[in-house]
Amino acid sequence: MIKKPELLAPAGNWESFVAAVENGADAVYLGAKTLGARAYAGNFTLEEIQEAIDIAHLRGVRVFVTVNTLVKDEEIGRAAKMLCSLSEYGADAVIVQDIGLLSLAKELVPELPIHASTQMTIHNSEGVRFLEELGVKRVVLAREMSLEEIKTVKQASNIEIETFVHGALCISYSGQCLLSSMIGGRSGNRGHCAQPCRKMYELEKDGELIDTDGPYLLSPKDLNTTEMLPQLIEAGVDSFKIEGRMKRPEYVAGVVSTYRRLIDRYMADPDSYFVSPEESLVLEQLFNREFTDVYLEGTSRTGMMSREQPYNRGVVAGTVVGYNSDDRRIIVELSTELELGDGIGAEGLENAGENITRMVLDGKEVDSGTKGDVVEIPFFEKVRSGCFIYRTMDRSLMDSLKKTFTSPKPIRKVPVSLRSEVAAGSVLHLEMVDADGNAVSVDSDYVVEVAQKKPTTQEQVIQQLSKLGNSVFEPLDMDVNVTGDVFIPIRALNDIRNLAVSQLESARIEKGRRNPKDSCKAPDVACEEVHPDKTLLVVSVDDSRRLEGAIAGGADVIYVGGEVFRGREPMDMKEAFEKCRSEGRKIYVNTPKIVSDEDMGHVQETLKFAKEIGFDGAVVSNYGTFRLAKEAGMNVVADSPMNVFNMNSYASMKQLGAGSVVLSPEMSLSQVEDVAQCGSVECIVHGRQEVMESRYCMLGDLFSTGAGCSRMCEDGKFELYDEKEYCFPIIMDNDCRMHVLNSKELCMIESIGKLVKAGVAAVRIEARTMDALKVKKVTQRYRVALDGKKKAGKCKDITDGYTSGHYMRGVL
Numbered sequence: 001m002i003k004k005p006e007l008l009a010p011a012g013n014w015e016s017f018v019a020a021v022e023n024g025a026d027a028v029y030l031g032a033k034t035l036g037a038r039a040y041a042g043n044f045t046l047e048e049i050q051e052a053i054d055i056a057h058l059r060g061v062r063v064f065v066t067v068n069t070l071v072k073d074e075e076i077g078r079a080a081k082m083l084c085s086l087s088e089y090g091a092d093a094v095i096v097q098d099i100g101l102l103s104l105a106k107e108l109v110p111e112l113p114i115h116a117s118t119q120m121t122i123h124n125s126e127g128v129r130f131l132e133e134l135g136v137k138r139v140v141l142a143r144e145m146s147l148e149e150i151k152t153v154k155q156a157s158n159i160e161i162e163t164f165v166h167g168a169l170c171i172s173y174s175g176q177c178l179l180s181s182m183i184g185g186r187s188g189n190r191g192h193c194a195q196p197c198r199k200m201y202e203l204e205k206d207g208e209l210i211d212t213d214g215p216y217l218l219s220p221k222d223l224n225t226t227e228m229l230p231q232l233i234e235a236g237v238d239s240f241k242i243e244g245r246m247k248r249p250e251y252v253a254g255v256v257s258t259y260r261r262l263i264d265r266y267m268a269d270p271d272s273y274f275v276s277p278e279e280s281l282v283l284e285q286l287f288n289r290e291f292t293d294v295y296l297e298g299t300s301r302t303g304m305m306s307r308e309q310p311y312n313r314g315v316v317a318g319t320v321v322g323y324n325s326d327d328r329r330i331i332v333e334l335s336t337e338l339e340l341g342d343g344i345g346a347e348g349l350e351n352a353g354e355n356i357t358r359m360v361l362d363g364k365e366v367d368s369g370t371k372g373d374v375v376e377i378p379f380f381e382k383v384r385s386g387c388f389i390y391r392t393m394d395r396s397l398m399d400s401l402k403k404t405f406t407s408p409k410p411i412r413k414v415p416v417s418l419r420s421e422v423a424a425g426s427v428l429h430l431e432m433v434d435a436d437g438n439a440v441s442v443d444s445d446y447v448v449e450v451a452q453k454k455p456t457t458q459e460q461v462i463q464q465l466s467k468l469g470n471s472v473f474e475p476l477d478m479d480v481n482v483t484g485d486v487f488i489p490i491r492a493l494n495d496i497r498n499l500a501v502s503q504l505e506s507a508r509i510e511k512g513r514r515n516p517k518d519s520c521k522a523p524d525v526a527c528e529e530v531h532p533d534k535t536l537l538v539v540s541v542d543d544s545r546r547l548e549g550a551i552a553g554g555a556d557v558i559y560v561g562g563e564v565f566r567g568r569e570p571m572d573m574k575e576a577f578e579k580c581r582s583e584g585r586k587i588y589v590n591t592p593k594i595v596s597d598e599d600m601g602h603v604q605e606t607l608k609f610a611k612e613i614g615f616d617g618a619v620v621s622n623y624g625t626f627r628l629a630k631e632a633g634m635n636v637v638a639d640s641p642m643n644v645f646n647m648n649s650y651a652s653m654k655q656l657g658a659g660s661v662v663l664s665p666e667m668s669l670s671q672v673e674d675v676a677q678c679g680s681v682e683c684i685v686h687g688r689q690e691v692m693e694s695r696y697c698m699l700g701d702l703f704s705t706g707a708g709c710s711r712m713c714e715d716g717k718f719e720l721y722d723e724k725e726y727c728f729p730i731i732m733d734n735d736c737r738m739h740v741l742n743s744k745e746l747c748m749i750e751s752i753g754k755l756v757k758a759g760v761a762a763v764r765i766e767a768r769t770m771d772a773l774k775v776k777k778v779t780q781r782y783r784v785a786l787d788g789k790k791k792a793g794k795c796k797d798i799t800d801g802y803t804s805g806h807y808m809r810g811v812l
Contacts, residue, residue, distance in 0.1 A: 004267050005233055005240050008064070008162065009256045012245035013042030017052050019253035019405035022412050024260030027062035028052075029095060031191075031245065035079055036066040037097070037119060038245040039191035039812075046082065050089040057512045058505055059412050059472055060436065062092035068117035070189045070645035070664065071098050073674055076522045080108055084520035087112040090512030093137065097175065097189070100648025103655075104522060106135055111514055113137040115162070119175040119189065121641070123149075124597050125156040126624030132159045140164075140241065142173055144695040146298035147228065151235045152597050160238040165229070166255055166283070167243025169220040169292075169304075171197045172692040172740075173594065176641055178665065179691040182742050182803075183726075187666050187811035189643060198310035201728075202721045203702070212702060214307030217720065220696070221306045224283060224291035226275045229262055232296075247287065253401040254286045285394050287312045301700040301709075301736070308348075314392035317344060320383050321374065329360075330379040332389050338375070339368035343393030346383045353392040354380060408470065415476035416504065418465055422458075423483040424450045428492055430465065432500040434473075438511065440503040446492040455485040464493040471501045525647040528654070528679035535756045537786055538682065538764040539779055540590060540619075543568060545772035547576055550765075551583050553779025559619050559637075561606070562590035562768060563733040567714040573606070577613050586616045591629075593621040593641045593693055594737060600624065607632045617659060626658075635659040640684060650675050660761065665689055668810030669751070673758040680761040685748035686778055687766030688729065689805065692740035700736060709736070731769065741769060747795035747802035752785040774798075 009020035011030040020028045030052065031043045044052060053063045065086050071079050079101055086094060087109040094112060096102045097119035105114055115138040116122055116131050123142040131139055138160035141150060145163070154161050170177065179196050181187035186194045200215035223243070225232060232240065240263070242255055258279050266273045284291070289306040290313060317338050322331035330346070338344070338356065345353030359366050360376040369375040383389075404411060419431040428444035458480055466475040539550035540559040550558055560576045573589065580587035589610040595603050607618055607629055617635030620626045621642060629636045638658040644650050645664045653661050662682040663672055675681055703712040713732035720728040726743035733739065748755065748763075755763055765782060767775045778798050785792035795802040 002233060002267070002270070003236065003238070005237055005263065006062075007256065007259055007263060008239050008241045009252060010167075010242055010244040010247070011052075011252070012038060012247070013249070014044075014048065014052075015249035015405055016245075016247070016252045019249040019401075020256050021056060021059055021061050022404050022410070023253045023257040024412070025061060025256050027064060027092065027239070028056060029064040029066055029241075029245075031066040032082060035069050035071065035075065035082065035191075037068045037117070037188075037191045038066070041245045046085050049086070049091070053089050053091060053512065054509045057090060058414075058508050059410070060414060064093045064095055064115060065091045066095045066117070067101060068095045068097040068119050069191045070187070070643055070666070071101050071648075073646045073648075073671065076100075076104070076646065076648060080104060080522035081520055083109050083112065084517045087514050088516045090514060092512070095140070097643070098645065098649055099642070099652045100644075100646050100650070102134065102136070103652040104648055107523065108517070108520060115140060118142060118164070121173050121175040121594075121622060122624075123173070123622070124595055124600055124624040125153050126600060126627045127622055128153055128157045128159065128161075130623040130627040132157060138162055138238065143169055143223070144173060144295050147231055147235060147296045148298060149597060150232075150237065154236045161236070162239035162241055163232065163237050164223060164243055165225040165232065165240040166223055166259065167247075169223050171218045171220050171694050171696060173694065175643060176593065176693050177691065178689065178742075179740070181666055181806065181811045182689065182691050185806075185809055185811050189645075189664075189666060190811055192812040196722070200723055203698075204719050204721060205716045210702070212307060214309075216307050216310045217305070217698060219289065219306050219310040220304055221290040221292040222288050223293065224288075225293050225296060226258075226262060226280065226283070228293055228296055230266055230270065230273050233263070233266060249405055250398045250401040251286045253404045254282050254397070257404070258282055281315065282397065284315050285391070285397060289313060295695065301697045302704060304696055305701065312392055314343070314345060314353075314390040316388050317391040318389045320346070320385050320387045320389060322385060323382050324376060325382070327376075328378060328380065329376040330383050330389065331374060331376050334369050334371055334373045334375060336391065337368060337370045338377075338391060339395060341395035342391055344377065344379075345390045345392045346379070346381065347388040347390070349381055349383070353390070354378075355393070410470065410472045412472065413474040414472050414508075416468075416473045417477050417479070418475055418500075419479040420461065420465065421481050421483075422448055422461060422486055422488065424448050424486050428488065428496050430496050430500050432473075432504050434504065434508070435476075436508070438504060438507045440500055440507060442496060442499045442503060444492055444496040444499075446489070446495075449487045451485040451487040456482070456488045458482040461488065461493065464490060465497050467497070468501060471505070473501060473504070522648070525651045525678060527647075527651075527677060531759055532680065532761040535760055535786055536762040537779070537782055538762050539775065540687075540764060540766050540768055541775065542590075542768045543571060544575070544579075546767055546770065546775045547571075547579060549772045549775030550767060550779050551579070551585060553776045554783030555585060555765075555779050557586040557588065557616075557762065559588045559590040559764075562619075563592045563735075563737070563739070565739075565768070566711075566732045566734060573610060574613060577615060581614075588617045588619050588637060589615050590619040591621065591625045592733075593639075594695075594735075595622060595625055599735070600628070604628055604632075607634060610634070626656075630657045637662060637682070640665055644675075646671075647675050647678055650678055650681065654679060662764070665746075666806050666811045669754060669758070669807045671810065672755070672760065672807070676759040676761075682762040682764055683755055683760050684746065684766055685752065685755065685763040686746055686782065688741040688769045689746050689766070690739055691728070691742050692738070694738040694740070696738060697732065697736045698730065698738055699732060729769070742803070744801040744803040745799045746805045747799055748804060748807060749781055749785055749792050749795055749798065751804065751807065752782065752792070753788075756786065
């Protein structure tokens, strides 16, 4: 039997919350004023969250609260109090990214369900199993997964699976984007993303500008899965998530109501499922950068990007046939209806549009125009003939949607059954029961009298008791028996009905609440007693030439492998092992950041082989490969993409079996100092930091000939330039994933003493994107700096453009 999925709606403010509830959402996700991944949404105070939970539970709707950012150590106490409050209020789950916060929630409020945020980058079955073993109730999968991959994960797991079905897409895997924080200190992992992906870029190959048919090279279209909804339901997805906590409430109302109808339509008659043109038009009108579902289809090269403009397109409303310069009016031949108050925009203009304040048809002012009319409309910018005009906002649609969340009477109703036995000489008695099994039984102070004149009829009693007015209840059935001739004042019937309504409302609300905690203090982190005698120098390489450079430069530890970039061959692991051992160096096998279920078998074999020949351990970057490496009995280094950002997350990873932990590159030096006191930590100190990893293949998209991959990425050096002319190199791996590197090279050679003093166990040079000769030179300089025998020199001596990353500034 096919299970009906939950429809999960966003709420960035109170109006959006009401819009979601009234338009059919099964659950709503919302955030507090802090610790949520949409810091620029309106969000909710804790008191407002409590009220929202009560209102939702009264209507049979669940509420999930986002606490899905990386948490600074000084925020842990506040986060602990928030978790306890949310549990007491009756939140149905918290959505979490930080592994330390996840562990804290399990310890403080084990009764509060946990959902793993898409920010945790869960994209394979092993990652889901890892979280399942931790007691997580639900995993929000990465947006990049195909329908077949989702099916595989669902079949392999015993916990709930949630996927996005509508709204904005990220170009980078969520949780793995550092572009916003590296450019301006606003971390997406902390809820402060500045959306640099929606800015203009130029692409160069070997220094020459490439024509890209639009400058918004990192701006994806919006997700729309209406046509694929049946397959997603049949795949067993438990929850369909609509993106949009930054969107206006009318958007929430329209998208939620549309998906509500579509889900119900499929469940009622799967064979007759359809999406009407009117429903498609509503979704297109509310917000679109054009629509796509290419990831779900298993495609990552074409049909995904909105390169021409990064904002809402609306729907085509007509074509410009002229421009009146004197009155600054565009002359438009309409292809659909337009009316005063609608918003319009013009093709090719960055200006998102204007509202129509006047419209002239045949020399007369009109309130609206329809298909075929040629109208004049005031428009600030001159637009050339032949351009499309878009209706970016449909006033009538917005007005109708607004009524759904501004009506004083609840639209969403809860069916109840009422039962009453009425007899003279007895108190008036009423029972009210809802479909969830909540029941109340109330008696009035009034004793039913024998009628002296005109008796109160059974129909009159039913009529009065069924007037549930502005309450959320509506009568499903009535069972009222009146014995004999009785008289009951209208007021007595109203009073007992209102009393029953009040008590049933309280019963529905109280059912979800939990007992308050006696104590809600985050426990002290148990730090390790043993610290390393010296700080080790680690170098990450991916071929024999870089390996030789790292050894010659004096590296203590070598990480070999990882993603295989285009134009390169995988390393010979046995040869690398023998070389390191002959030189007295430790060697760890590195694994890719993103590993699909299809590729997990290969990684498993690699780990097994590395274990057999004597590697010192494995470096892992996602929870799936972490689980595999632990199962293989290897010493595990939890790498920086796992976003260990505080003492709690460090302690959690150690408790889960990590031998060493590479700290998040978004941490400041003072934060590093705090965590380093707890044990063995590693910091990346040099190299081109990866600011994005994307399943989208930009080069394949731009240079595809229709006959398959052009392999253009192997033929030249590609770089993105932003509006300030900063250069971001692009490299592709053999799985056609795109890696965008920072515009400047990280260099901490001048501050290495501070990291050593802080107790950092290892510092790492990320050398996989360096020339082999440079690997040796840079490694030598850091060797000198760590040994302290002589001055190691300046950053300018070993790199052209450099940055200290976040060590000196931290992130919002």
